Amino acid sequence: MKRFRFSRKQLCIPYALFLICFVVLPLAVIVYYAFTDGSGRFTLENLLSFFTNGNTIGTLCYSAVIAVVVTAVCLLIAYPVAYILARSSLKRAPVLLMLFILPMWINFTLRITALKEILTVLEGNLSLHPFLNTVIGMTYDYLPFMILPLYTTLLQLDESLLEAAKDLGADPGAVFFRVTLPLSMPGIVSGITMTFLPAMTNYVILDMMYNSTYIMGSLIGSYFNIYDWHNGSMISLILFAVICIVSLLTGGEDQDDAKNRGAIL
Amino acid sequence: MEEKNIIELRNIKKVFDDTVVVEDFNLEVKKGEFVTFLGPSGCGKTTTLRMIAGFEFPTEGEILLNGEDISHLPPNLRPINTVFQRYALFPHMNVYDNVAFGLNLKHLPKSVINEKVKNVLEVVDLEGFEKRQISTLSGGQQQRIAIARAIVNEPDILLLDEPLGALDLKMRKEMQLELKSMHERLGITFIYVTHDQEEALTMSDKVVVMSDGMIQQIGTPEEIYNEPKNAFVADFIGESNIFEGKMAASMTVSFCGAEFPCVDNVPKDTRVDVVVRPEDVVITRPVDGQIRGVVDSAVFKGMYYEITAILPDENEVVIQTTRNVRPGEEIGMRIGPDEIHVMPAGVLMNVFDGTITKEGRAAFAGGEYECDLTQLFDGSVQNGPCSVVTEGGEEINLEGIEVTVEVSVKAVSMSDEQRDYRADGNIISFIYKGNHYNYTVRTATEEDFVLDEDDLWNEGDHVSLMIPKEQIILKRK
Structure with a gap:
């Protein structure tokens, strides 16, 4: 009798089922809804209406601006932090890193509610600075995702390369721009991917900050709330396309650096 | 005409976290010399090289380059270049950009840089490698690029930190000869660090033998071999x-x-x-x-x-x-x-500073040993664990008094068993002397015991030290 043996193929079955149920099928449903109308007929109407409606285009641009600003602010804050934690001889560096990561362990809603209270105390009326509040909220939320990959990359940076640069006549500025920065690119790319993409779509933060402006996420939500699956799906699909393009632009060229990215996560 | 010293190290001392790594280091190097720092690992040779390069600053003493004190100048302001142990080539640049790194920083015209890079790649026998990525090069080729990257800047001094350590034997022999002939052609002063005595003797004009942070001998390879200064x-x-x-x-x-x-x-x-x-x-x-x-x-x-x-x-x-x-x-x-x-002769007597404990033991070098307290006062008699009565009948409590402890090299023996009160440490070096081994054991308190033993132990072994009561000589301070 042939004995039954597990092969790698069979071990893959649960994962394949999972992927089909939760990734492929939902995507197929979204694509189906996006290109059909209420009676189930194929149509490009949803696509056209997105690009002809000034509101939706405006929301897309606004979301992009917020995501870019949040990513830039995160990068500006996270790089020095990661650099200091990774390169200095601080004995307590892991503890400090932990402090930056710690907020991730607290429930997201709780964090934002707390932040909202603090901002209310500082600003009085939150609705006066919707853009600023959104940026603050998202920066607060996504900072750890920027710090971690940067920290990991900078930690792996070979000290002797920096010494070699100094030895060859580079002053501290030249060492940074010619060696440290180029060599930390994988971390930067990974940090950007992990911050920009969620910043593009997250609308819970805005919602909770009593923000009246719409971004992409809230736009989709508003269509779904009134059971307009077709337009909602189309917007989701467009957002999906935008994110794909951004991912290709930032991560496409260095596939083999994947191991350097966010290894800590 | 007396040739001038290109670099001079005067009374250099380097301390890391309370540990003295280099001490009392004096050296003069003439222009164009090939000087080698030779010693076992941990002897301070690399630290000394790094102080010349500017990656470390001496705790005491000064480094003179052409008569000027450069002890605290950062590395980028020193006309000195280094070939690193593991090459330290920039992985994000190709061969050309690696070699041109120093020249680009000097903002030389593009045509001059091109010319120099081309010439130096010829010197290291890698013509036409400009566009190659570093990761596609073999160890030997990376080594040559590292040398090219350093000498293209025409430094006054080229420092080489065990540059051949990562190569296989045959490649190493070839590179030794090549480095030697490169040195003769270029006329640059070479300071070379190695633990390989054969490499040092083959290549150098002058060898600096180091051990435990101190220079043991400076001389030509012939002098070092034929007239060693100590065991x-x-x-x-x-x-x-x-x-x-x-x-x-x-x-x-x-x-x-x-x-x-x-x-x-x-x-x-x-x-x-x-x-x-x-x-x-x-x-x-x-x-x-x-x-x-x-x-x-x-x-x-x-x-x-x-x-x-x-x-x-x-x-x-x-x-x-x-x-x-x-x-x-x-x-x-x-x-x-x-x-x-x-x-x-090396050390014959170990001398330590110690105190007397309340149990009447001598505490020194991280251990406590039974000893004869009556040595401290001639003709005295012990009348308690830590007190003696002198000839004149006076009772003296010895607790806490400071003493000098002397123990002969022959009196100490080693054991791999750890016991309370025994000093312990690691064997840092040993020499075979005809019919016995002469060991140096460094304790956790950074004190050295020198002792003779018949049996062979290994460097790095952790041992505890036994000393018979009657072999401990105490002297009052």
């Missing part, structure tokens, strides 16, 4: 027989149970170490020898036989000879006066 150098460079001896007269030394004429004028009765190279021992008929012994082993080594002979006093003599003698055969041995190197 460490003799043991580290080439093979040697090291014996303990004593001067029988000013030009006669006594060791291995016989007296030998020698060329060193040392006062009578001085304790000395005697070094004899294996190839300098001549085998004779038993009746013609200055000493006699029985052949214990004879191993064919290609060019010669390596003979080990045992003397009546149990000393071992290693001999390299082309004569074939058989184990068990009795032979005579002669050593010419010129071949006997007499050196001051």
Whole structure:
């Protein structure tokens, strides 16, 4: 009798089922809804209406601006932090890193509610600075995702390369721009991917900050709330396309650096 | 005309976290010299090199480059370039950009940079490699690029930190010769760090032998080999027989149970170490020898036989000879006066600062040992765990008093068992001296015990130290 043996193929079955149920099928449903109308007929109407409606285009641009600003602010804050934690001889560096990561362990809603209270105390009326509040909220939320990959990359940076640069006549500025920065690119790319993409779509933060402006996420939500699956799906699909393009632009060229990215996560 | 010193190190001392890594380092290097720092790992040679490069600053002392003090100048302002141990080539740049890195920083015109990079790649035999990525190069090629990247800047001094360590034997031999000829062609001063004595002797004009942060000897390769200054150098460079001896007269030394004429004028009765190279021992008929012994082993080594002979006093003599003698055969041995190197003896007595504990033990070097307290006051009698009564009848409590503790090298023995009160440490070095090993054990308190033992232990072994009560000599401070 042939004995039954597990092969790698069979071990893959649960994962394949999972992927089909939760990734492929939902995507197929979204694509189906996006290109059909209420009676189930194929149509490009949803696509056209997105690009002809000034509101939706405006929301897309606004979301992009917020995501870019949040990513830039995160990068500006996270790089020095990661650099200091990774390169200095601080004995307590892991503890400090932990402090930056710690907020991730607290429930997201709780964090934002707390932040909202603090901002209310500082600003009085939150609705006066919707853009600023959104940026603050998202920066607060996504900072750890920027710090971690940067920290990991900078930690792996070979000290002797920096010494070699100094030895060859580079002053501290030249060492940074010619060696440290180029060599930390994988971390930067990974940090950007992990911050920009969620910043593009997250609308819970805005919602909770009593923000009246719409971004992409809230736009989709508003269509779904009134059971307009077709337009909602189309917007989701467009957002999906935008994110794909951004991912290709930032991560496409260095596939083999994947191991350097966010290894800590 | 006296040539000027290109670089001078004066009384350099370097301390890392309370540990002295380099001490009392004085060196003068002339323009165009090939100087090698040679020593076992952890001897401070790389730290010294890094101080010359500017990656570390000396705790004390000064470094003069062409007469100017550069001790605290950052590396980018020193006309000195380094070839790193693991090359440290920039992985995000191709060969051309790596080599041109220093030139780009000087903002030289593009055409000049192109020309220089092309020339230097010819010097290292890698013409046409400009566009290659670093990761596609072999170890030997990376090595050459690292050298090219340094010498293209035309530094006053080129520092090389064990540059051949990562290469295989054949490649290493080739690169040794190539570096040597490169040095002659370029006329740049080379300072080279290695733990490989053969490499040092092959390439250098001047060798600086280091151990434990201190210079043991500076000299030409011939001087280092033929006239080692102490037992460490003799043991580290080439093979040697090291014996303990004593001067029988000013030009006669006594060791291995016989007296030998020698060329060193040392006062009578001085304790000395005697070094004899294996190839300098001549085998004779038993009746013609200055000493006699029985052949214990004879191993064919290609060019010669390596003979080990045992003397009546149990000393071992290693001999390299082309004569074939058989184990068990009795032979005579002669050593010419010129071949006997007499050196001051190493440590004979360990001296520590200590105190007396309330139990009456001597506490020193991280341990506590039973000792005879009556030594502290002539004619006294012990009347309590830590008190004595003097001749005059006065009772003295000794708790906490400071004493000098002396222990002979022969009195200390080692054990791998850890016990309360015993000092313990790691063996940091040892030398074979004819019929016993001479060990140095460093304790956790950074104090060194020197001791003689018959058995072979390994470097790095963790041992505890035993000292018999009667062998501890106490002196009041």
